[in-house]
Amino acid sequence: xxxxxxxxxxxxxxxxxxxxxxxxxxxxxxxxxxxxxxxxxxxxxxxxxxxxxxxxxxxxxxxxxxxxxxxxxxxxxxxxxxxxxxxxxxxxxxxxxxxxxxxxxxxxxxxxxxxxxxxxxxxxxxxxxxxxxxxxxxxxxxxxxxxxxxxxxxxxxxxxxxxxxxxxxxxxxxxxxxxxxxxxxxxxxxxxxxxxxxxxxxxxxxxxxxxxxxxxxxxxxxxxxxxxxxxxxxxxxxxxxxxxxxxxxxxxx
Amino acid sequence: xxxxxxxxxxxxxxxxxxxxxxxxxxxxxxxxxxxxxxxxxxxxxxxxxxxxxxxxxxxxxxxxxxxxxxxxxxxxxxxxxxxxxxxxxxxxxxxxxxxxxxxxxxxxxxxxxxxxxxxxxxxxxxxxxxxxxxxxxxxxxxxxxxxxxxxxxxxxxxxxxxxxxxxxxxxxxxxxxxxxxxxxxxxxxxxxxxxxxxxxxxxxxxxxxxxxxxxxxxxxxxxxxxxxxxxxxxxxxxxxxxxxxxxxxxxxxxxxxxxxxxxxxxxxxxxxxxxxxxxxxxxxxxxxxxxxxxxxxxxxxxxxxxxxxxxxxxxxxxxxxxxxxx
Numbered sequence: 001x002x003x004x005x006x007x008x009x010x011x012x013x014x015x016x017x018x019x020x021x022x023x024x025x026x027x028x029x030x031x032x033x034x035x036x037x038x039x040x041x042x043x044x045x046x047x048x049x050x051x052x053x054x055x056x057x058x059x060x061x062x063x064x065x066x067x068x069x070x071x072x073x074x075x076x077x078x079x080x081x082x083x084x085x086x087x088x089x090x091x092x093x094x095x096x097x098x099x100x101x102x103x104x105x106x107x108x109x110x111x112x113x114x115x116x117x118x119x120x121x122x123x124x125x126x127x128x129x130x131x132x133x134x135x136x137x138x139x140x141x142x143x144x145x146x147x148x149x150x151x152x153x154x155x156x157x158x159x160x161x162x163x164x165x166x167x168x169x170x171x172x173x174x175x176x177x178x179x180x181x182x183x184x185x186x187x188x189x190x191x192x193x194x195x196x197x198x199x200x201x202x203x204x205x206x207x208x209x210x211x212x213x214x215x216x217x218x219x220x221x222x223x224x225x226x227x228x229x230x231x232x233x234x235x236x237x238x239x240x241x242x243x244x245x246x247x248x249x250x251x252x253x
Numbered sequence: 254x255x256x257x258x259x260x261x262x263x264x265x266x267x268x269x270x271x272x273x274x275x276x277x278x279x280x281x282x283x284x285x286x287x288x289x290x291x292x293x294x295x296x297x298x299x300x301x302x303x304x305x306x307x308x309x310x311x312x313x314x315x316x317x318x319x320x321x322x323x324x325x326x327x328x329x330x331x332x333x334x335x336x337x338x339x340x341x342x343x344x345x346x347x348x349x350x351x352x353x354x355x356x357x358x359x360x361x362x363x364x365x366x367x368x369x370x371x372x373x374x375x376x377x378x379x380x381x382x383x384x385x386x387x388x389x390x391x392x393x394x395x396x397x398x399x400x401x402x403x404x405x406x407x408x409x410x411x412x413x414x415x416x417x418x419x420x421x422x423x424x425x426x427x428x429x430x431x432x433x434x435x436x437x438x439x440x441x442x443x444x445x446x447x448x449x450x451x452x453x454x455x456x457x458x459x460x461x462x463x464x465x466x467x468x469x470x471x472x473x474x475x476x477x478x479x480x481x482x483x484x485x486x487x488x489x490x491x492x493x494x495x496x497x498x499x500x501x502x503x504x505x506x507x508x509x510x511x512x513x514x515x516x517x518x519x520x521x522x523x524x525x526x527x528x529x530x531x532x533x534x535x536x537x538x539x540x541x542x543x544x545x546x547x548x549x550x551x552x553x554x555x556x557x558x559x560x561x562x563x564x565x566x567x568x569x570x571x572x573x574x575x576x577x578x579x
Contacts, residue, residue, distance in 0.1 A: 052448070078450035090445040092438050094505075103434040107450040115431040122431045164450065 003066055005030050005168050005205045006051070011060035013046050020046040021057070022229035028168070033194055033206045035220030037213070039249075043229040044209050045087070048172060051207075052084055053077050064168065079108070083166035087173045089153050093146025097137055097156050100145050101128040104163035124163070131159045135189065151182045158186065162193055162204075170207045175215050183212060187219050217241065225249075258554065265511070273410050282478070285410045287518045288417045289475045294498045294510035295424055296467020301496065302504030303428065304460030305440025306354050309492045310366035313373035314343045314465040316487025318472020320377065323390040323482050332396030332477060339469035347465025351458035370489050377484040389483030393476050413474050420470060425507065427463070436460055440505070501542060503549025512550050 004027035013021040021043040028034045038044050050057040053074045062070045064080055072080065092100050106115065106122040115122065132141050135155045140148055145156055154174075161169050174190070175183045194206060210216045216223060217237040225232040225240060227249045233240060240246055269288075273281050297311045321342055322335030353365040377384045384390065395403045396412075403409045427433060435456050438446040447453050476482050494517055502513025520538070524531040546552055 074444075074447045075450055075452055078448055084448050086445070086448075090442055090448075092441040092445070094441055095434070095437055099434060103431075103438050103446075103451070104449045106431040106434060107452065109431075112452065112455060115435075116427070118431050120429045120431065120434070160449065 002030055004028055004063075005032075005065060006207065007061075007063040007066075008047075008051065009061040009063075011047060011050055011062065012058045013043075013050055013055065014058055019229050021050065023060075024226070024229070024231055026224050026231065026234060028205050028207055030167075030205055031194065032222065033190070033208065033220045035216045035223040036207060036209045036226060037211070037216055037223060038226035038232075041228075042226040044226055045172070046229075047226070048170060048207075048209060052082070052170060078164065078166070081164075081167040083161040083164060083169040085157055085161045085169075085171045085174060087176060089150070089157055091145040091153050091156050091160070094144055096142050097145050097148070098128055098132065098141045100156055100160055101131055101163050104160040105165075108164045127163065127165075131162060134192065135159045151178055154178055154182070154186075155189075158189070166204060168205050168207070170209075172209050173211065174208065175210055175212045183215055187215055190219060262508075269414060273407060278406050281406045281410050283519065283522060285406070285413045285478050287514055288410075288413045289471050289478060290495070290498065290514035290518050291417050291510050292420050292474065293468045293471035294495055294502070294514050295420060296464035296471070297495050298464075298499050298502075298504060298506075298510050299424065299427075299436070299467070300460045300464035301499055302506070302509060303433070303440060304436040304456065305443075306351075306457065306460055307359060307363040308350075308366045308461070308464070309363045309489065309496060310350060310370040310373075311464070311468050311495045312487045312489070312491035313370040314347060314468035315472040315475065315491065315495075316373060316377055316484070317343055317346065318469035319476040319482050319487070320384055320390075320472075321469070322473040322476040323393050324383065326394055326476075327390055332394070332473070335476075336470065336473045339473040340466050343465040343469030343472075344462045347462040348458050350465065351461035354457050354461065355454050367489055367492070370487075370492050374484055374488050377487060384484070387483060389481055391481050393480045393482065395477045395480075409478065413478065416470065416474060420467060424467075428507065432456070432459075437505075497539065501539070501549055503551030506549065506551035509549055509551050516550075 006028040008027075009025050011021055011024045012019070024043070024047055026034075036044050036047070046055070049055045050060075051062055053069075053072050053076070056071065060070070061068060064077075064082065067080075069077060069080065069082075092103065095103065102121050102124050105124050105127065106118075109115065109122045109124065110118060121128070132138050135158075137152060137155055137159070140152055145153060148156065154177075158171070158174060161171070171190075174186055178186065190206065190208075194204060208216065208220060217240075220237060222234060222236055223240045224234045225243075225246050232249055233243050233246050235243065269284070273284050276284070293311065293315050296314075297308065300306050300308050300311075318339035321339040322332060325335040325338060326332060350366060350369055354362050357365060378386055380386070381388075395409055397403055398412060401408070403412045428436075435446070435451050438449070438451055439453050439456050439460070443453050475486075498513035498517040499509060500513070501516045502509030502511065521531060521535060524534050527534045542550075
């Protein structure tokens with residue numbers, strides 16, 4: 001039997017008297033797109049940042065492919081196969097789009113020492129070009145990322161998370177600030193990437209935090225609903241839609 | 254417009270190669286001095302301009318390089334051994350100076366490095382048994398290269414110029430390797446860089462260490478150029494001046510140090526006509542430059558290009574609007 005890619009067990013984090021995350025457990029299976037929803041202040045971002053090594057949880061265990069990664073740094077996590085995007089745009093504004101993609105995976109090639117003597121593209125040119133075509137940003141590939149429109153930068157931002165072909169990608173509000181026509185584009189890109197990675201054939205798993213309900217319901221295989229630091233429900237989009245507690249607590253119906 | 258960088262580059266290269274034989278000793282000395290500072294600020298440009306760190310301690314490494322050569326040559330060793338020691342010592346101490354940068358950034362880091370500079374300067378001034386204190390070290394010799402004596406001012410100038418080219422090529426190679434991208438990523442967005450597996454601590458330390466090694470080479474060349482060293486040129490004000498050179502030239506531009514050092518080394522000479530007012534004129538020029546060109550002199554071409562693009566875009570919009578109107 002194949003185990004989960006990500007397993008979070010009884011994760012807890014408090015800020016002073018406020019229990020931001022109060023004992024959250026869930027599993028993400030290989031190839032699964034796992035949505036996390038919840039009202040503002042429900043602890044989604046704290047949970048996310050704990051998994052990603054940005055903050056240290058008070059208690060609980062986080063495992064990646066069966067290995068404990070609870071106290072790993074963001075840099076170590078990426079080396080172990082965890083990619084991520086941030087809620088706000090995080091591209092390298094003064095580098096070209098192509099260089100943004102190259103730098104996003106170069107640290108997975110060879111050793112630090114060998115990279116000093118490696119070619120500038122670290123041998124990742126083909127992989128970068130494939131993603132550039134898939135994300136339809138060929139026409140801006142040699143422009144500085146900071147000069148692009150918000151939507152284009154968002155695409156670069158997401159593409160960067162996939163350059164190192166991670167097993168697990170955590171996407172923090174991939175649709176925030178994106179116009180409705182591009183939301184559909186991002187959704188279909190993520191579905192494609194979920195099926196086949198940039199050049200490999202292995203499916204990757206995603207965890208997606210998002211407020212856009214149509215996007216989440218359409219994209220995700222399973223959804224976790226958080227309220228006040230607790231798991232309110234986990235289920236398929238249809239189950240979540242029909243869950244009365246979720247409707248009461250979150251959708252306000 | 255595209256040819257401008259090439260033409261100005263060739264012009265500067267021609268001047269550097271051909272002008273000195275026609276200059277008097279003081280002119281040759283100034284050109285050598287300029288090149289020494291090009292090497293030193295190339296290192297600082299890596300730390301500050303490419304990797305985005307702050308350092309007000311660069312002159313300390315310049316001093317460590319100079320004293321390495323002076324002390325070893327005084328003890329009868331060769332310049333080359335002094336140069337090697339200068340590079341190694343600066344690299345190792347630079348690595349150590351990088352550690353505060355792992356904990357603090359911006360102005361706090363600047364003050365930490367400033368403290369380091371002061372401490373090193375005090376060692377140079379107080380440890381007379383080693384450095385000669387304020388009396389300094391005299392009669393520092395010049396090296397020979399493949400049996401060729403570099404004692405003459407012109408010969409030494411060409412040697413320094415050659416070293417500048419070598420150090421420049423090394424930096425060019427470094428910046429075009431994946432390390433160059435990692436440094437830029439560290440500067441632009443360390444949090445994202447870390448999430449992409451970039452070992453930001455490692456690259457921060459390396460940016461300090463490599464930058465310091467450049468200052469070490471420059472200091473070694475400086476010692477043999479001036480042939481007498483004492484602590485003053487390695488005090489905090491020199492670090493501030495070097496930082497200014499990087500900022501004026503254009504931090505993160507490869508040729509920034511060439512221009513910035515020219516402003517720092519040659520401009521004061523040209524301003525001698527102003528006599529007592531020279532510092533005032535220099536200060537005013539720096540203020541105006543910071544106001545209008547905060548990204549340095551080398552940002553001018555990019556600014557002009559951006560303006561031209563904006564003009565063309567608005568012309569295109571006007572044309573499109575006129576078409577719609579008809």
